Amino acid sequence: MSEAATIDMIEIPRAEPGKYMSFGLGEERFALPILKVQEIISPTKVTRVPKSPTFVKGVMNLRGKIVPIIDLRERLGRDSRAYDERTCFVVVRSVCNNREVSVGLVVDCVLGVTMLNDIQHPNQIEEEFSSGAAGFISGIAIAEGAVNVLLDVDSMLFRIVEGYLKEA
């Protein structure tokens, strides 16, 4: 309860209309604010880091910078799958403990850059979310006939770090 309280204590910023980069995980579409995206790369060699959570695949060398790689499927509680030619690493920029970090997210495919205007927020849909995963959903937008789940990278990373720390 206390943990929930702490989670509840973190305020999830409400997503604003703007440009989003959408990607696919399985059947679902997710989207990130384009300004959070640093770059998109093809999967490269990942070095595993001991004692890291299972969804942390390791670290990669991105032009001299060490970037941790997180399998978003596993982070979102789905089965992992082998990489294919469409699998991409989406490197995002986040602020964690007042420190700007880059994190690579493994997604099934990148769908493109979309302008999302009609966004619904979590409190409007909190009844629909019952799990903790809802803790980093900043909103849901419908574009081009499809539902895009908007993720808040910072809170997601925070929760990762929190979970990481807790595990440690």
Place this chain on the structure above:
Amino acid sequence: MRVIIRALNNYRISVRLTMISAAYLVVMSVLAYQTVTISNKDIDFGRQEKLGNQYQRPLATLLRQVGLHQMAALKVSDDALAPLEASIDESFQELMAVQAAIGENLDFTPDGLAKRKRSDFSPDKVRQAWMQLKGSINTLTPEQITEQHRTVLDGVRAMFAHSGDTSNLILDPDLDSYYLMDVTLLAIPQSLDRLASIGTDVTTMLSNSPQLSNPDRIKIATYQSMLREADVSRIRADLDTTFNEDAAFYGESATLKKEISPRLEAYNTAHDELIGLLGMLVESAQPVTTPEEFVSSVKTAHASAAALWDAGVGELDVFLDTRVGAFEGKRRDAILVALTLFLLSTGLVLVIQASINGPLKQSVAVLANGSEQMTTGVTEITSTSQSLASGATEQAASLEEIAASIEEISGMSRHNSDNAQQATTLATQVQDTTDSTVSSMNIMSDAIQDIFKAADETAEIVKTIDEIAFQTNLLALNAAVEAARAGDAGKGFAVVAEEVRNLAQRSASAAKDTAEKIRRSKDLADRGVGQSKEVEQSLGQIREKSVKAAEIIREIAAATKEQALGIGQINEAVSQLDQVTQGNAAAEEQSAAASSHLGSQADRFKGVVQEISGMIYGSKTPVRHAELTPEDWSSPKVAPKHTAAPAPRPVAPTPTAPTPTAPMVKPARNGHAPSNSLTGPKSHAEQIIPLDDNDFQGF
């Protein structure tokens, strides 16, 4: 001769056999009759002799008694006359009795006596002479007495001779009885007569003078020599012969020597004495004896001769009885043998009849049956041969059809051969075509493989393009991200990035499409390769099978050639068959004709069988035998068959109904008639069996 044979034909064989044996029996009977007759003759001969003896008995007594009477009447002896005369009368009575009984048998008839110039010496006349002598004895001179006695004695002697002649005694066939007969018939009577004369004369000489004159002595010497030589020596010689020969004729007599010998001895003694006495009288002039002594000696000799006569006649009768008995036995034997032979031959005839008739009956039954079957068989043969002939004609027609069919088959076979040749060529062409197709298929298969490789390479290129498009897409995304970060300044760049991204995505999808198409074309090429493999296999099979087909077609061609050869042979065989069939048809015609003739012969045969059965069962008795029903002989069992037979020709002769009276001519004539009505050549049938009615006349 022929008439006799015809007459005999009316009798059965058994009767004829009986006739044969009867003929032989006649001969045999004649022979037996001859034997019996000869025996009878011998028996009668003997009996006649016995009658002679019977007749001689009173004669011998008379001879002795009259001699004694003479001596008594001349007072030479001192015998009383009366008893002598009484006994002489008695003897004459006996003679008359014998004469009455058997006189005729011995020809003591006036005719019989006259024939032998003895008419004066019948018993009656001799008796009359005696009666005259007896009545006038006291008035007669001694010379007259002697003369009268001589007359009587001559008569008696003549009767002796006559009885000897007529009773066959003089012809006696056996030596022993002959010599005994000589004694009794001739010698002793003569001797008795002589003794009487000696007694009378010599005693008278002795009584008249004491001294014998020379003439007297000469007379005495004559008497003596006569008595010795003509009487005694003869009797002794005769009896010797009789004794010697006795055993040779009907065995030795049991009584001969017993009866004769003592009397002969007495006879010898008496006569030797008398002869000695006479000798003395001749030699000495002095009287050596008294008349009484001399008469006594003469009478002794006389009596001994008479006794010898009695015994001799008795033994002669024994001889005769023996001979007659022997001949009677012979006759009985002959009759018995004849009877036995008759019975035996009769039995034998019956047995032979049975032995001939039995097998003959069986044979005739078999023959009758056989002839019936022969007729039936001939009918069958006729119909069969006719149907065969028609069959042969059909056969010939069929053979022509066959020949035509074979011609067609031959043409077809030639056609087949040509076709097989063409098929062989075609099959070879198919092989060539298949071979070239297979090589084309191989080339095609290689081409498809090349296409396959090219498609793979193209797929690699497309993949590269796809990767490039992906990278381009990523670059465009990153450019869009950068443009967004640049804010308003990056708005144009964002549009460019968007366009680049669109292009990248289009090239990716095009690459994707291309890859898809390449994959499909690869699949198709794959399938093409598979198909070409299958086609190649199929072509291989086609080639293989076409090779096989070619082989088979070659075999067919060879077979067709052989077939053509075979058909040629068949054709030949059929032509030969045709010839044979035509020959058969001709032969069947001939056989039909021959069987017709055979039928007529079978009927003749039947007639002959009937004749034979007539000979066995008798021509007048209809044949009813257990094995032969009347139909077998007479019924035209065959006739309905003939009328029902399909043969148009009248093959069978008209059935011969046996007429019991004349069975031997009719069948032959009937058997001959149908052969005349035959359409076939008559001369041919008669060449085969050259018989005509004349040949059957012999049956």
